[in-house]
Amino acid sequence: MIPKIELHLHLEGAAPPAFVRGLAREKGIDIGGIFDDRGNYVFRDFGHFLKVYEAATSVLTTPADYARLTRAVLEESAASGVVYTEAFLSPDFCGGRDLAAWRDYVAAIEEAAAPFDGTITMRGIVTCIRHFGPEKARQTARCAAETAGGFITGFGIAGDERAGKPADFAWAFDCAREAGLGLTAHAGEWAGPESVRDALAAFRPGRIGHGVRAIEDPALVDRLAEDGTVLEVCPGSNLALGLYPRWRDHPIAELDRRGVRVTVSTDDPPFFRTTMEREYARLAEAFDWDDAQFARLNRTALDAAFCDADTRARILKRLGGRA
Ligand code: ADE
Ligand code: ZN
Numbered sequence: 603m604i605p606k607i608e609l610h611l612h613l614e615g616a617a618p619p620a621f622v623r624g625l626a627r628e629k630g631i632d633i634g635g636i637f638d639d640r641g642n643y644v645f646r647d648f649g650h651f652l653k654v655y656e657a658a659t660s661v662l663t664t665p666a667d668y669a670r671l672t673r674a675v676l677e678e679s680a681a682s683g684v685v686y687t688e689a690f691l692s693p694d695f696c697g698g699r700d701l702a703a704w705r706d707y708v709a710a711i712e713e714a715a716a717p718f719d720g721t722i723t724m725r726g727i728v729t730c731i732r733h734f735g736p737e738k739a740r741q742t743a744r745c746a747a748e749t750a751g752g753f754i755t756g757f758g759i760a761g762d763e764r765a766g767k768p769a770d771f772a773w774a775f776d777c778a779r780e781a782g783l784g785l786t787a788h789a790g791e792w793a794g795p796e797s798v799r800d801a802l803a804a805f806r807p808g809r810i811g812h813g814v815r816a817i818e819d820p821a822l823v824d825r826l827a828e829d830g831t832v833l834e835v836c837p838g839s840n841l842a843l844g845l846y847p848r849w850r851d852h853p854i855a856e857l858d859r860r861g862v863r864v865t866v867s868t869d870d871p872p873f874f875r876t877t878m879e880r881e882y883a884r885l886a887e888a889f890d891w892d893d894a895q896f897a898r899l900n901r902t903a904l905d906a907a908f909c910d911a912d913t914r915a916r917i918l919k920r921l922g923g924r925a
Contacts, residue, residue: 603683604896605920606878607903608867609786610811610834612729612760613668613689613711614659615870616675619643625661625670633657643873648792648843651873652733652762659695665710668696672714672724678871680722682878685920687722688908690729690760692742699741701748712753723917725909727756727786730774733765743774747781755908756784758811763793768804775805784908786811786834791845795819802831809834809906814845816862817853827861832906837885838876839869849888858899865903897921 619641626633636654638644643658645651662668679687691711697703708726715724728746730739739759746757757778759771768787775785789801791812798816801807813833816822826833837852846852858864866885868876885891900921904914 603879604882604893605685605900605922606683606882606896607865607900607907607917607921608679608684608687608878609809609832609865609903609907610836610867610869611675611679611687611689612655612870613671613675613691614662614695615655615873616678616689616868617658617662617671618674618678618872619658621671621674622658622661625667629661629663631661633661642875645873649762651843655870655873662695665696665706668707669710669714672711673718676715676718676722676724679878680718684722684878686725686904686907686909686913686917688725688727688756690758691726691754692729692731692760693745694731694734694738694742699738699745701745704745705749708749708754715753723909723913724753725755725907725913726753727758727908728754728778728783729758729760730771732759732761732763732771732788734761736766736770736774739771739774740777743777746778746783750778750781750783754783755910756786757781758786758788758807759805760788760811763788763791763797768797768800772804775807779806784808788812790815791840795822798822798826808832812836812840814840814853814857817857823857823860823862826857827863830863832863832865832902833857834867835864836867836869838871838881839874842874842876849884852888854885855889855891863902863906865899865906897923 696707730742785807786809787801788811790798809832
């Protein structure tokens with residue numbers, strides 16, 4: 603199996619549905635309506651997906667729950683050949699942005715991930731939620747800044763990119779930048795290419811989550827290529843949410859041909875009934891991509907990873923490469 607680097611994975615979004623159902627049962631919480639009769643997550647569109655996501659997340663209420671979740675998620679990712687993963691972690695869901703509570707959640711997640719390190723190495727990207735608004739994002743950024751270093755290596759923004767303006771969240775990104783965190787922002791998924799331009803102007807991130815709708819603006823594609831901005835592309839997520847009808851219609855290959863630094867991730871794999879292995883298989887089929895092409899994308903992802911030089915060198919060996 604090809605060793606893989608994943609840069610864009612929402613920890614709660616990677617929760618297997620059976621795990622969430624089991625936790626709900628243990629706690630006597632009713633989250634009926636988010637599963638179909640086969641036990642998979644079910645949603646109508648992007649807005650509804652975010653609601654289902656938050657309902658599933660509501661059963662995760664303690665650091666111990668997040669430790670269990672971390673183990674379940676890393677087992678799944680490792681089974682797909684992922685050797686390094688960056689997970690989006692949200693203080694909004696982990697202790698309601700209270701710093702002392704957040705520290706406990708981070709400690710539990712890091713401790714749960716540690717025994718996996720020889721198989722799959724994990725780092726955390728603290729993520730504010732755009733539709734929760736800028737004030738909560740500032741509190742989230744403070745949590746990020748206070749726990750930066752070691753396991754917590756990045757800061758980002760997720761949620762409904764049609765809510766508010768990136769400029770409203772600039773303070774949060776400045777705070778995270780000053781703390782030395784790598785920066786990434788969801789944009790160009792549900793909103794058009796202007797959302798990528800706005801995110802670049804407000805946050806100056808090295809990476810963009812999704813960013814695929816940049817393809818609609820040729821000058822923006824050139825700019826991304828020239829600046830070396832890395833896109834965390836999640837093709838199966840885009841297909842499952844109806845952004846593109848078929849794998850062949852997905853712009854990842856065209857972005858790559860035009861010199862944009864693209865990478866491959868799963869976003870919220872069980873929600874979109876995907877895995878890293880499946881993403882690679884579908885991309886190989888759709889675009890005739892071979893192992894050399896995937897190796898190139900994984901090198902791009904490792905170069906863009908929010909980790910220190912020692913970790914990067916260690917993971918490079920797992921990819922079978924030399925510096
Ligand atoms: N949160 C979880 N998955 C997301 C996605 N695909 N876009 C925005 N916010 C998210
Ligand atoms: Zn995402």
